[in-house]
Amino acid sequence: MKGLKISSLFGIAMLSLAVLFSACNNKPKGTAGNFVGEFVTAFGDRFVLNEDHSAEIQLDKQDSIFKTFWDDGPAHDRAYATIAFNANPAYFFVRDGQLYYHKIDMEHGKDGVKIQYK
Secondary structure: HHHHHHHHHHHHHHHHHHHHHOOOOOOOOOOOOEEEEEEEEEEEEEEEOOOEEEHHHHHHHOOOEEEEEEEEOOOOOOOOOEEEOEEEEEEEEEEEEEOOHHHHHHOOOOOOOOEEEE
């Protein structure tokens, strides 16, 4: 009888948590559909991704700010974003809180640089 009460309470608690988390639809920065914002890489490079898909890049210890653009797919639901730089529309890749320099590295989850949104 005591085990039944404990499992019932556990089930109610889990159901409550599921309802709570499903009601909160806040995606973390850097996930599909939510790349807008400013972040800094572990190397100190600063990126700003604006809602209009314009972007700014300021490399660490440099005064120059590069004006560019970024993209996350035609329906804005791609799991990663690309950032144009040096005449390449997909020079940088942002996915799951990391910045990648090569698409294949991003696809395999290796050699990413940690980013921190401000």
